[in-house]
Amino acid sequence: MKYVIGVDLGGTSIKFGLVNSEGKILKKLTLPTNAEKGPKGVIKEIKKGVQTVLKGNRKKIEGIGIGAPGTISLKKGTVEYPPNFPGWGRVHLGKILQNQLEKKVFVENDANTAAIGELIFGHGDKFDSFIMITLGTGVGGGVILKRKLFRGDGGGAGEIGHISIDYNGKQCKCGSKGCVEAYLGNNYIIEDVKEELKQEKDSVIWKIIDNDFSNLTPKTIHEAALLNDGYAINKIKELGFYLGCGLVSAINVLDIPTVIIGGGVAGFGKLLFDSVEDTILERVLTPLKGRINVKHSKLKNEAGVKGAAALVFYKY
């Protein structure tokens, strides 16, 4: 059995895990990110956390994997301008930590980490190629082709969240219109539901949020759907339709018919997944129809730490 440390670097907290080669988390730790202290402060927290987990285990640890936001350049594990991290320009995070911790360090961005995590510890046991989607604040995408991360020509491939499903559609923060992310990103969902609820006086959501929009989250919508709320059910189906439409374009271009969906909004469950799959089956090119699979991520809420750990086991 081999052991590694997975580090999930988020905007508010850093999660650490001692993970074995079967993907089991043996030890856990969470520290505040202290993003306001700039790169030095954050790196200090990462070191502290890793050293805590290393204690007594140093010899058997093969390496450290880090899932980080922003654009990552692989060679030196360079993190470029991560959103919500003030003061970070280009930081050679991997190289710095490798020197100080004297262990191999691998850094990947969130979406690639999720895809590699799924490959090593999740549905990768059955699928050699798949499109990974993470539904969070943004809509992340990572593509695994024949057990390798597909990086395209420039290293930034897989941006399924920025496939446009409507050239005249919702404005996306990226500057384009109608991006999948402009429909499925957490904040976009909340904004839309707020607007629509004004016409949905009977929705049970009003009761759940106690008439206070600040209580509204994707979870609320799911709760309402489980209580058979017509509006909430249709909303989740609609979101599945939008995601499905974007995936049809991705599948037609990539010829990769398996889709794995993770992240918070994936918690909408069967309602969402059925709608995604129905949409793909209705619209994808005929020769692909027989091979379509839509799956929920196997790593669920441990995807961050397990995915980061998987980086050490992935064959680069």
Next chain:
Amino acid sequence: MKYVIGVDLGGTSIKFGLVNSEGKILKKLTLPTNAEKGPKGVIKEIKKGVQTVLKGNRKKIEGIGIGAPGTISLKKGTVEYPPNFPGWGRVHLGKILQNQLEKKVFVENDANTAAIGELIFGHGDKFDSFIMITLGTGVGGGVILKRKLFRGDGGGAGEIGHISIDYNGKQCKCGSKGCVEAYLGNNYIIEDVKEELKQEKDSVIWKIIDNDFSNLTPKTIHEAALLNDGYAINKIKELGFYLGCGLVSAINVLDIPTVIIGGGVAGFGKLLFDSVEDTILERVLTPLKGRINVKHSKLKNEAGVKGAAALVFYKY
């Protein structure tokens, strides 16, 4: 210098060329396809044409490349259900011809042939990765990544024509809505222009087609644009916008920022290309903006035969 034979198998005619390793066509021949005679009749014509070109050159010919419509399975050069070829189910075209002609035979579909042609004899001299688009009856796509044809997981990747730009858009023959092909395919363009011309009584197109819709072709629209016809100019720009919107999704997913456009409608020229490029630059993800290239195919109206010939020079 090496020599090969390129065969462009079309619905009404088969074009043959003796091509050298510099991409120069030294001898040409065109025969009728005789598609109505079924696979046997078509294969007979191909053999006749190849043998005519082989005469006196047999010893120096390295192999034969064939660009064919429909889905191709590489191993035996199998052509599956090509459109406009009655009586063809699955025909092992490559294997049959290889046995009878005693030369290596390579078969690819039209779009992949165009992409490989461009790689070997066209812009491949400067670009190792690009998205190839062919604008004809359909909108074909072939992706070259690091000098290899990108086939995805199942072999059918690159269907840029079936990226949807509007989930509620024009009905496409493939069953989906808003596909790039439903805007840019020759027949779709003609149908749209017919409809729109009813409101464009002043367009010079009416004069060019002598008030007879059966004279209307994409070329007519280009002629009108060259005569400064406002409607025709806007139409070509609009088509470039639609194609650009589809390409933005493809580029974001593939991280391949070079686009090469060929086929008849590419003859719209600068008006079309500028509109495609402007749209991509406006909408693609920021890190890609600095690397965007939109080019006209170098092979132009010899793309069919030269592309087919290139298959023999391509390193499979």
